[in-house]
Amino acid sequence: MSVPHAKSLPKVFDSTTLTRARALAAETLRIEADAILALQQRLESDEGEAFARAVATLLDCSGRVVVSGIGKSGHIARKIASTLASTGTPALFVHAAEALHGDLGMITENDAMIAISYSGEAAEFLSIIPIVKRMGARLIAMTGNPASSLGQLADIHLNVHVDKEACPLNLAPTASSTATLALGDALAVALLDARGFREEDFARSHPGGALGRRLLTHVRDVMRKGDAIPAVKAETSLPQALGEISRKGMAMTAVVDDGFRVTGIFTDGDLRRLLETVQDFTRVRIADVMHANPRTIHPDQLAVEAVEIMEQFRINQLLVADGDGKLVGALHIHDLTRAKVI
Structure with missing residues (x-):
């Protein structure tokens, strides 16, 4: 579908509207960049100890890393699980709501769980977390509120608090989901390095890609x-x-x-x-x-x-x-x- 040329835009897309759209886009990126910068500063402070303990816990995990979330956090959790799996850390995504209806059986006592909920009060998690903990699986929570129910139940809490969302209404998860995704990437990279993961290992996880062909074809x-x-x-x-x-x-x-x-x-x-x-x-x-x-x-x-x-x-x-x-x-x-x- 072609985009109409600026000269033929409908009246709603007048120059004032387009100027505002560009300004909002720039502001969105600034807010999300600030959120990630704040995360960096927290990692370099005393809060970085929790991150280091999370890395050590995931390295010591003899099972798989189960990443779970619901709603927008579920989408972020799925991506983090995929990144972990492709960089040497066996991981899978479990939807928090589906866990209530049978998928909890995918989690074992040897696993570690990363539970993602910005509020830390998602009802689905509050129902399944006690069962996960009774199994003996370690729990890492990523929330924007350390005092939340999920934050308090977790063995390790990773704070992804943002001062405000990029959404003009300060409602839609934008800066918070970006910060959570970035922290998930930071975990994956730290684990990748700690495991001595190399190009050849990455290629084995991506045999269909260009790098896989280059490094696996003899x-x-x-x-x-x-x-x-x-x-x-x-x-x-x-x-x-x-x-x-x-x-x-x-x-x-x-x-x-x-x-x-x-x-x-x-x-x-x-x-x-x-x-x-x-x-x-x-x-x-x-x-x-x-x-x-x-x-x-x-x-x-x-x-x-x-x-x-x-x-x-x-x-x-x-x-x-x-x-x-x-x-x-x-x-x-x-x-x-x-x-x-x-």
Whole structure:
């Protein structure tokens, strides 16, 4: 759906209204930024001890981190659970209302629960928290009121109080939900660092993403194998080698010895250069015109390393050899493109 040009906006969208909209948007961002800055200052004060204890509790948790909320807090809780899970802390979201009707069975004594309610008085929580505590699960509350019922019941309370909401009516959760989400991210990052979570771990949690493909795809996963590998012996005539290049469609052929160890490579580029100097190809052996000791890569290396080699040396093909130098595969730049490594 296209947005109408400013000149054709309905009367309700006159210049005064648009100016006010921009001012309100800027004020919203300022209020929410101030809320996060206030959180930072609290973390750097004595209140930061509660945050440190929360991190230690979640690190010590032998079960899962159960993040729960209702309403807007439920949406924030779901996102925090997702961020924790994708950064090395097993976590799941449980809706506080659904917990009253059976989902409480998803929580065990080995779990830790993060209960999110800005008021700290959500009736659903006040019904389920006593049961959660009797199970033996640790309870971390995120509220805007440490003196609230939820704040008092919690083993650890994290204060997400904001001076005011960005909503002009000071009613809709805006600055408070932003602050809560930011504190959830802070927890996830602190836990990520404490666990020594690395790029490779992140990739395993995101195998479908670009980073996952780059860090989990190995050369052996994308290389051409067996009969698809163009290869000839050193004594092969150039015309025969050209036939191998045409059949295998990689614009090159490897040259191997009797043990199938790599001794050279001949490419379409070499052929074009050869046309300028050689008249009779029938008398030329591939050994006389190949590039000896070509660059190779091991099949267990990451495919992204093959990309780096190709880019560095401006080549489109790369031979794959094992530790003994035996030819086990071949890569074309198009293979890496199809695998979405590039």
